Amino acid sequence: MLSTNIKTAWRALKKNRFYTIINVMGLAIATAAFLLIINYVRFEYSYENFYRNADNIYRITLDRYKGAEYVVTDCETHPPLGPLLKKDIPDVVDYVRIQQIDDAAEIKYRQKVFVTSRMYASDPSIFTIFNYDFKEGSPANALNEPFQAVLTASTAQKMFGDKPAKGEVIQFMDKSYTITGVIQDLPPNTHLKINMLISLSTLPQLGFQLNSWNGNNNYTYVQLRPHTSLTAFDSKMRTLTKGFIRDNIYRTEPVKDIHLFSHKTFEPEINGNIKTVRFLLITAFMILLVGSVNYINLTTARTTERTKEVGMRKALGASRGSLVRQFMMETLLINLFAMAIALLLVKLALPFYLVLADRVAVNSFFTSPVFWLICLALFVLNSLLSGIYPAMVLSAVKPVSITVKSFTASIGSALFRKTLVVGQFTAALVILSASFIVYRQLAFLRSQDLGLNPAELLVIKATSGEDDAVLEKEQPAFRQALQQLPAIQQASISQSLPGVPLNQLSTTTGISRYGATDGKGYNFYMYGIDSRLLDITGIKLVAGHNFRDGFPNKDEVIISREASRLLGFRTPETAVGQRISLTLSDSAKFSTIVGVTEDYHQLSMKESLLPMLHWYQQIGKYYVLKVSTAEMPATIAQIKSLWEQHFPGHTFEYQFMDQLFDQQYKADDQFGKVVKIFSALTLFITCLGILGLTAYNITRRTKEIGIRKVLGASVGSIVGLLSKDFVKLAMLAMIIATPLSWYIMQQWLQNFAYHMHIRWWMFAWSGLLTAGIAFVTACLQSVRAALMDPVKSLKTE
Numbered sequence: 001m002l003s004t005n006i007k008t009a010w011r012a013l014k015k016n017r018f019y020t021i022i023n024v025m026g027l028a029i030a031t032a033a034f035l036l037i038i039n040y041v042r043f044e045y046s047y048e049n050f051y052r053n054a055d056n057i058y059r060i061t062l063d064r065y066k067g068a069e070y071v072v073t074d075c076e077t078h079p080p081l082g083p084l085l086k087k088d089i090p091d092v093v094d095y096v097r098i099q100q101i102d103d104a105a106e107i108k109y110r111q112k113v114f115v116t117s118r119m120y121a122s123d124p125s126i127f128t129i130f131n132y133d134f135k136e137g138s139p140a141n142a143l144n145e146p147f148q149a150v151l152t153a154s155t156a157q158k159m160f161g162d163k164p165a166k167g168e169v170i171q172f173m174d175k176s177y178t179i180t181g182v183i184q185d186l187p188p189n190t191h192l193k194i195n196m197l198i199s200l201s202t203l204p205q206l207g208f209q210l211n212s213w214n215g216n217n218n219y220t221y222v223q224l225r226p227h228t229s230l231t232a233f234d235s236k237m238r239t240l241t242k243g244f245i246r247d248n249i250y251r252t253e254p255v256k257d258i259h260l261f262s263h264k265t266f267e268p269e270i271n272g273n274i275k276t277v278r279f280l281l282i283t284a285f286m287i288l289l290v291g292s293v294n295y296i297n298l299t300t301a302r303t304t305e306r307t308k309e310v311g312m313r314k315a316l317g318a319s320r321g322s323l324v325r326q327f328m329m330e331t332l333l334i335n336l337f338a339m340a341i342a343l344l345l346v347k348l349a350l351p352f353y354l355v356l357a358d359r360v361a362v363n364s365f366f367t368s369p370v371f372w373l374i375c376l377a378l379f380v381l382n383s384l385l386s387g388i389y390p391a392m393v394l395s396a397v398k399p400v401s402i403t404v405k406s407f408t409a410s411i412g413s414a415l416f417r418k419t420l421v422v423g424q425f426t427a428a429l430v431i432l433s434a435s436f437i438v439y440r441q442l443a444f445l446r447s448q449d450l451g452l453n454p455a456e457l458l459v460i461k462a463t464s465g466e467d468d469a470v471l472e473k474e475q476p477a478f479r480q481a482l483q484q485l486p487a488i489q490q491a492s493i494s495q496s497l498p499g500v501p502l503n504q505l506s507t508t509t510g511i512s513r514y515g516a517t518d519g520k521g522y523n524f525y526m527y528g529i530d531s532r533l534l535d536i537t538g539i540k541l542v543a544g545h546n547f548r549d550g551f552p553n554k555d556e557v558i559i560s561r562e563a564s565r566l567l568g569f570r571t572p573e574t575a576v577g578q579r580i581s582l583t584l585s586d587s588a589k590f591s592t593i594v595g596v597t598e599d600y601h602q603l604s605m606k607e608s609l610l611p612m613l614h615w616y617q618q619i620g621k622y623y624v625l626k627v628s629t630a631e632m633p634a635t636i637a638q639i640k641s642l643w644e645q646h647f648p649g650h651t652f653e654y655q656f657m658d659q660l661f662d663q664q665y666k667a668d669d670q671f672g673k674v675v676k677i678f679s680a681l682t683l684f685i686t687c688l689g690i691l692g693l694t695a696y697n698i699t700r701r702t703k704e705i706g707i708r709k710v711l712g713a714s715v716g717s718i719v720g721l722l723s724k725d726f727v728k729l730a731m732l733a734m735i736i737a738t739p740l741s742w743y744i745m746q747q748w749l750q751n752f753a754y755h756m757h758i759r760w761w762m763f764a765w766s767g768l769l770t771a772g773i774a775f776v777t778a779c780l781q782s783v784r785a786a787l788m789d790p791v792k793s794l795k796t797e
Helices: 002-015 017-045 081-088 153-160 200-206 230-245 255-261 274-301 303-315 320-356 369-395 399-403 414-447 468-483 533-537 561-566 632-646 657-700 702-710 715-749 760-786 790-795
Strands: 057-066 069-074 092-102 105-109 112-116 119-122 134-136 148-152 169-172 175-183 196-199 219-224 249-254 457-461 488-494 506-508 524-529 541-544 556-560 591-597 612-616 622-627 654-656
Touching (some): 002 017, 017 255, 017 320, 017 369, 017 657, 057 230, 057 255, 081 092, 081 230, 092 200, 105 153, 112 153, 119 200, 134 153, 148 153, 153 175, 249 255, 255 274, 274 320, 274 369, 274 414, 274 657, 274 715, 320 369, 414 715, 414 760, 457 632, 457 657, 468 488, 468 622, 468 632, 488 524, 488 533, 556 561, 561 591, 561 612, 622 632, 654 657, 657 760, 702 715, 715 760
Parallel strands (some): 119 196, 148 175, 556 591
Antiparallel strands (some): 057 069, 057 249, 092 119, 092 219, 105 169, 134 175, 169 175, 457 622, 457 654, 506 524, 541 591, 556 612
């Protein structure tokens, strides 16, 4: 029986090749798109799952308040917090403190210098809480003493090749560190990516205080006992720490929630967004439904062609169950072919997908058992979605149908098919409108005034590890040499830069007007600059003066307009000459404001303005060059040559400042590209269905078309007759999709401190585009039918 059903189904599919191809391609593209999106979504949801104790690991964050006014949530905490929690709260199994040291550390080994990113200091308990796998050494002997280091396998390979790394000695900032272990590289689905660790006990010898509640520079993670009540734990923690942090409040955050739900200040990396992931998940299922709807529409629309076949089978004794099995076999074959083609499409699209999703090569994509389980579940789901309804409709035909010429019963009615087509267009319009709004929002952000001009500014990372006395001699000399180059208009030295992550800035909440408390509690962001940075970056002074060359500028600061407002000054002019409670030297009791800048965006336009503060400093971590871009490769070569003369053996790293800002839009750019591609795929699958329905309508109305032509109907009127219904359905879908799209994208826009307003014409544009594509698709078949010789049309049976 099974072989008979397969043969019969195969013959039916071969007989109607055109419709079979449309069905298979629609389902294949929908399935491939679904598999790719689901792979991305699964990855986003998988963060931290590889840790054995992930369900019981929490990060402590700090809610900052100024009195009763909430200011910001910081993910960095105070160093004494971890030991205090373990000592006084029994629910704490263990804790670990992790502090970022450098994101581009220069590590020396013998005569070589290696630039290492993601360097942290940590307690040795990191290896028990996060259960990293050791390749060399063991957790029992790693990071227990000052000046010990642990490397990841790839970092060790870069420094030592195939030699064992354990026991080797490396230098960082003129200090020697003994490597006590090598751990396997961390998987990409973790928010805390690490390349090198040094023992936290080293920090006091580098000038850091681990017993002070005055600064919060640590990430603190705790492992709690299973089933601990977070509400009760937070309450205990608040009671325990209130005397140390005044109005501020510590809170726990599940480590598995950090990547998608946490967007606090000083995150180790830019996290994902749960709204984006959920939208993509909805998109995946919408595309899948659009592919299944195509099959349902085409199959039920062609019910008339198979009426006599079904009636004859029933007259000869076939049961409804046997007919359902027969038609389900056709569905299974189509879905089998579609799945095979979908897997081929996934294989072909994989390199492009990895680039688009910013993923490393995935060798296990097709070897993952989960992937094949998803494929199996998807095959069953697709077969049920696309097969059950058509099978029930076709098997319901009565035997008497073999005695009539046409089949016009209500089953498979045109209304139901139109409803499905409207659903397809609605899905396409929602995704298309989202794509357009994402594009417009990113264009809006890039068109806004940052308060500075990052164009044509070349940024060079300064060397690290030298004593300040050495830097005070070498850095100004290198800057002077740079300014001798014809292409260099200006050169500056700065401790930090606009566009860099917040973890490269200093912060404090302890600043107020000298002798007052106004301003205390707000988070001020600050770094040292020389007298040239404001001019080079185009940051404008609105009051006071800039730092001056040849003057010590001692205990003087320049603040932004926003900082002036938070400090309680009525205008920038009234702030100039006033004192604030910031001490820049051991002998100073205050600092004097000598200038106020116009507000500028330290970060991208995605974020709110920050209150900024600068002091004078002639050495720093960056050189900023205003360059002529006419012959950039030659200019870079000249700069590199000077670098090698002044800093032999050190890595030459550079990038443009506008790239620093563009990197902050990277995730949104990726989201926009993903939505654009899948909106196009949804529209294409919908058009395949329209193409099939139009072809079937033409076949069914061939004689009608011939009669109309004989009676004088024009080609245009016939094309309009066959195409107008699809345009009407597309316009109806626009009415339904507009409020849905508006709500979804309004939620997405809330992620931005500055965003555009959604306008009605954005939805109208998407609707007209969709209606136009539907019309053109229908016309592809309609024009051919309209041009057919009416004599041939009237001869058609």
